[in-house]
Amino acid sequence: MKNVSIDIVSDVVCPWCIVGYKKLQQALLMLDEVNATVNFHPFELNPNMPKEGQNLREHIMEKYGASEAQSQQTREQLTDIGASLGFTFDYFDDMKMVNTFNAHQVLHLASLKDKKEALKLRLFAAFFSERKDISDAKVLVEEAVSIGLEKNEVELALAQQTYAEEVRMQDQLWMQRGIQSVPTFVIGNQGIAGAQSPETLAQFIREAMQQQGSGE
Template sequence: MQKVTVNMVSDVVCPWCIVGYQRLQEAIKTLDDIEVDIKFHPFELNPNMPEEGQNLREHIMEKYGIGAEQSAQNRARLVEAGKDVGFAFNFDDDSRMQNTFKAHQLIHFAAEKGLEEQMKLSLFSAYFTDGKDINDNAVLVKLAAGAGLDKSQASEVLESGKYASVVREEETLWMQRGIQSVPTFVIGNQGVAGAQEPATLASFIKEAASQ
C-alpha cells in the first residue's frame, strides 16, 4: 500500500473548501492501493475581519465588486454544489462573515491530539449549516468537546492564545510558497488550486504515488 500526503490549505468560512474536501473524499474512494493522509493548513480569507464579523452578503458584494443579483446566483450555485457532495449550505440574509483566527488555533490544538479532521469538519458544519458564530469562545469550546477534545484545555488554548504565533507563522509560510487562494491542495510537489473534480484530484494523487 502506497501512502500519499495531501496538504490542504483552507479556511473554515470558505465554502469551496468544504466542497473541495468532500470531492477529495470521493477521489480517495476510487483509489484501491493508495492510502491518503490529509493534513490541514491555515489560511485566512479575511485576516482583518473585525471580531463582530460582517453581514455576508454585504461583505461579498464589497470584496468582489458584485451586485445583489450576482451574489444571490453565486449562493444558489454553492447550495447546488453542496447538495452534489452531501453538504448543506444554509445561507440567509443574516448570515455573517466571521473572523477565523481563533478557529485556526483550535484546529492546530486538535492536530496535536490527532483530531484535526473532526475539528475542521465540525467548524465547517457549525458555520455553514448551523449558522453558528465560530469566533465565539463558548461556541468553539462546545465544538471542541464534540470533536473529542478536552473542554478545559480547549478553553485555555483560546483564552491564552498560546498557538496564535504558530498559526500566523504557518499562514505566512504557505503564502510565501505562492498560495493566494483556497482551497489549494499540495499533492506531492504540485499545488492544485480550487475545488477540483474527484477524478482530477485522484489523478494527481496517483501521479504523486508513482513518484
C-alpha cells in the first residue's frame, strides 16, 4: 500500500469541483494499492463578488458569454451528472452566485481541526442542494458546528477575520503556481485541471506516483 497526498484547488460555488471530487473518489476505488489523503486548497472564483451576490444565471451569462439556453443546458447537464454521482444539484431561478472569502476562512479553521474535507462537502451540499447562502455568517457557523467545530470559535474567527491573510496568501500561492481554473488536482509536481473521468484521474495518479518513485 502506497501513501499518496492529493491536493485539490477548488471553490465551494464551483459545480465542477464537487463533480471532480466525486469522480476522484471513483478513481481511488480503482487503485487498490493507494492510500490517499485529500487536501483542499482555496481558490476564489469571484473575489470581487459584492456582499449581496449576483443572480447565478446573469453571472454565468456575463462572465462566460453564455446564452440563456446554454446556461439552462449546462444546469440540466450538471443535474444529470450529479445524480449519477450521488450528488443533488437543485438549481432555481433566484439562485445567486456569492462571495466565498468567509467560507474559505472557516474552511481554514476546519483544516486546523482536521475537519476540512467534512466541511467542504457540507458547504457544497448547502449551496447546491439546500438553497443556502454560504456567504452568510450565520449559515457558515451552523454548517461548521454541524461537522464538529465550536460555535464560539467560528464566530470569533469570522468577526475578527482571523484567517483572512492566510487565505489570501494560499489563494495567491496557487495562482502563482499557474492554477487558473478549478478544480485542479495536484500530486507532487504534476497537475491536471477539470472534472476528468475516473479512469483519467486514476491514470494520472499512477503516473505521478511512478515519477515520484523514480525521483524525477
